[in-house]
Amino acid sequence: MQRRAFLKKAGLGAVAGTAAVAAPALAQSSPEISWKMTSTYSPTTPALYTTAQLFCSMVSDLTDGRFNIRLYPVGELVPGFGVLDAVGNRTVECGQTASYYYYGKDPSLCFDTAVPFGLNVRQMNAWMYEGDGLKLMRELFAPYGIINFPFGNTGTQMGGWYRKEINSVEDLKGLKMRTAGFAGEVLSRMGVVPQQISTGDIYPALEKGALDAVEFVGPLDDEKLGFQKVAKYYYYPGWWEGSAQVSLYVNDKAYAELPKAFQAVVDVASRAASTHLVEYYDNNNPDALRRLIAGGAVLKSFPRDVMDASFKVSNEVYKEFCDKNAGFKKIFDNYMGFRDNIVPWFRVAEGSYDNYLGAALARQKKS
Numbered sequence: 001m002q003r004r005a006f007l008k009k010a011g012l013g014a015v016a017g018t019a020a021v022a023a024p025a026l027a028q029s030s031p032e033i034s035w036k037m038t039s040t041y042s043p044t045t046p047a048l049y050t051t052a053q054l055f056c057s058m059v060s061d062l063t064d065g066r067f068n069i070r071l072y073p074v075g076e077l078v079p080g081f082g083v084l085d086a087v088g089n090r091t092v093e094c095g096q097t098a099s100y101y102y103y104g105k106d107p108s109l110c111f112d113t114a115v116p117f118g119l120n121v122r123q124m125n126a127w128m129y130e131g132d133g134l135k136l137m138r139e140l141f142a143p144y145g146i147i148n149f150p151f152g153n154t155g156t157q158m159g160g161w162y163r164k165e166i167n168s169v170e171d172l173k174g175l176k177m178r179t180a181g182f183a184g185e186v187l188s189r190m191g192v193v194p195q196q197i198s199t200g201d202i203y204p205a206l207e208k209g210a211l212d213a214v215e216f217v218g219p220l221d222d223e224k225l226g227f228q229k230v231a232k233y234y235y236y237p238g239w240w241e242g243s244a245q246v247s248l249y250v251n252d253k254a255y256a257e258l259p260k261a262f263q264a265v266v267d268v269a270s271r272a273a274s275t276h277l278v279e280y281y282d283n284n285n286p287d288a289l290r291r292l293i294a295g296g297a298v299l300k301s302f303p304r305d306v307m308d309a310s311f312k313v314s315n316e317v318y319k320e321f322c323d324k325n326a327g328f329k330k331i332f333d334n335y336m337g338f339r340d341n342i343v344p345w346f347r348v349a350e351g352s353y354d355n356y357l358g359a360a361l362a363r364q365k366k367s
Contacts, residue, residue, distance in 0.1 A: 030259050035069045035093035040080050040101065042073035045199060045221050047280040048246065049073065051152050052096045055248070055273040062265045067258075069094065080198035083249060088145040093254040096151060098246050100181025101196070107321055108328045110182045111335055112137050112148060114157075114241040116314040119339055121153040121243040121278055123346070127338045128245070136331050147255050149270040151248040152277025155285075157238035159302055160215030161206070161222065161231035166302065169309045178202055178214040182317075183240030189313045199225070206230050217244070219288035220281060234297045239310050246277065 037056065041048040056069040072078070078086040083095035084102050099112035111118075111133075119127060127133040128150050141148045160179075166172065173191030184194030197205055205211045207230045214231065215238060216222055228234070248270050255263060293299055302310075318336075322329035 030063065030066050030261065033067045033258065033262065035067075035254065036077065037069045037071045038074075038076075038078040038083055038086055038092045038095045039071065040074055040083055040095075040097040041199065042075075044224060045217075046224070047154075047220060047277060047284070048096070048152075050280070051246070051273050051277045054276055055096075055151070055269050058269040058272060059265055062269060063262060067262050067265065074199065080200075081196070084144060084146070087249040087251050090145075090251045090254060092251075094248060094250045096246065096248060098180075098244065099148070100244075103181045103184070106140070106327075107182060107185070108140055108325070108331050111331050112140070112245060112247055113181065114244040115182050115335070116186050116240045117311055118242050118335070119342075120346070121155045123339065123342050124153060124243045124245055125150070126342065127335065131338050132334050133338075136334060140327070140331070141249075142252070145252050147250045147252050149248040149250065149267065150274055151246045151270055152274040153246065154217050154241070154244045155278055155281050157241040157244055158215065158218045158222070159235035159238045160213055161227040162213040162233040162235060163231045164212070165233055165300070166235060166306060168303060169306055172306070176210065176212045178205065178211050178216075179240070181240075183215075186240065186310065186314050186317055189317065190309060203227065203230075215240075218281065218285050219292055220284045223288045223292055228292050228295060228297045232296060232298050234292065234299050235302055236299070237302070239302070239307060 037052065039049065039052050041052070043049050052071050056071050060068050072092075074080045077092060078095070081097075081101045083097035084099075084105070086092050087095045100110040100114060102109045118124075124133075128137070134150070137148055160177070162175075164171065169190060172187070174193065175191070176193045176195060177187065178195050178197045179187060179192075180196050184192075184196065188194055195205070195211060197211075199216075202211070202214055202216065203226055206214050206227060212231075214227055216225065216227070222228070222234075248266075250266065255266070258266070289299075318332060322332055
C-alpha cells in the first residue's frame with residue numbers, strides 16, 4: 001500500500017496500475033535479473049539513502065520480482081567517491097552519487113549536480129527534462145560507459161557550519177573547509193583551503209580541528225551528523241548549490257542487455273524516486289532548523305560583500321574554463337542561457353509571492 005500511495009502521489013499511478021496489470025505477462029516473458037547497486041551515502045543520511053532503497057523496491061515490484069537490485073551503502077563494496085569508476089567498469093551495474101564529486105575528472109560533470117549561482121530545483125528539472133540538459137549530460141557520460149538518470153534533488157543548500165563568524169571576505173582566508181566540486185575551485189580563489197572528505201569522516205575532522213568549516217546539505221542531514229556540536233555559526237545561502245541533483249549511474253552495457261520493458265522500469269522508478277528526495281527534505285528541513293536554533297546554533301546570512309565577491313570570482317572561473325575547454329563551454333552556454341532566461345520569470349511570480357508571504361507572516365507573528 002505504501003508503494004502504491006507513493007506512486008499515486010508522484011503522479012505515476014497510471015503507470016503503476018498498468019505495470020500491475022501487465023505483471024503476469026511480464027513475468028512469463030522476461031528473464032530473472034540481479035544487479036548490484038552502490039551508493040555514496042548510507043543510512044546516516046536517510047533522505048538520500050531511502051531514495052535508493054525506494055528505487056530498488058519499485059524496480060522489483062514493477063517487474064513482479066523478476067528484476068532485483070541489491071543496494072550497498074558507502075564503503076561496503078566501493079569507496080564513497082568511487083561510484084563513477086565502479087559503474088563504468090561494471091564492478092556494479094548501477095550506483096547513486098553526485099556528479100560534482102568527480103570534478104577532478106572533468107569540471108563539466110558538475111553541471112549534472114550543481115554549479116555556483118546555478119539553477120534551483122524546479123529550474124534544474126526543467127533544464128534536464130524539457131531543455132537540453134539530459135541530452136548534454138548523456139553525451140558527457142557516454143565515454144565513461146555510463147547512462148545517467150536524474151535521481152532527486154536536495155533543493156537549495158545551506159552555506160555550512162563555521163567555528164568563527166564570517167563578516168568579510170578576509171575572514172575566509174586560510175579557512176580549512178569541507179566542500180565539493182566547483183565550489184572548492186571558487187572558494188580557493190577567495191583564500192579558502194577546500195577539503196573533499198567522505199561523509200563519515202567529516203565530523204571527526206571538524207571535531208579535531210582539521211577543518212574550520214563544513215558544508216554538507218541542510219538542516220536535516222546536518223543535525224543528524226552533529227555539526228552543530230563543534231561549530232555553532234550556521235550560514236546561508238549555499239550559493240554554490242542553488243539546488244543539488246543526485247544521479248543514478250547505470251552501466252551502459254548492462255542497460256543495453258535489459259529487456260525494453262525493464263529499461264522503461266528503470267526510467268519510471270528513477271523519476272518516481274526522484275520526487276521522494278526533494279519532498280523528504282522540504283518536509284523535514286523546517287523542523288530540523290528550528291531544533292538546531294533551539295539547541296544553540298547561530299543562524300546568519302553571508303554578508304553582501306561575500307556574496308558579491310563569490311559571484312564575481314565564480315564568473316572569472318567560468319571564463320577560464322570556457323576558454324580552455326570547448327566541451328565545458330558548450331554545456332555552460334546552454335545551462336547559463338537557460339538560467340538567464342528563466343530566472344526573471346521566477347522573480348516576477350515565485351520570488352515576489354514568497355517574499356511577500358514571508359514578510360506578511362513575520363508581521364502577523366509580531367502583532
